[in-house]
Amino acid sequence: MSGRVVAVKVTAGEQVDKGAPLLVLEAMKMHLAITAAAAGKVVELRVAEGEQVRPRQLLARLELAAPAGA
Secondary structure, three states: OOEEEEEEOOOOOOEEOOOOEEEEEEEOOEEEEEEOOOOEEEEEEOOOOOOEEOOOOOOEEEEEOOOOOO
């Protein structure tokens, strides 16, 4: 969905758990938290606070954590 980044909650290189907030977008007068789909390391952030984003735009890239026992 189109919107504006109002907060970036992580930095590149940071480890995150599944469900951790990554970004907050404002769209249609609502704030939407973008969360990590899985545990891993934030490899790249492609947006900054105040930036406009469009549908299907890649906002951040995670390197998934190795499964326990692997």
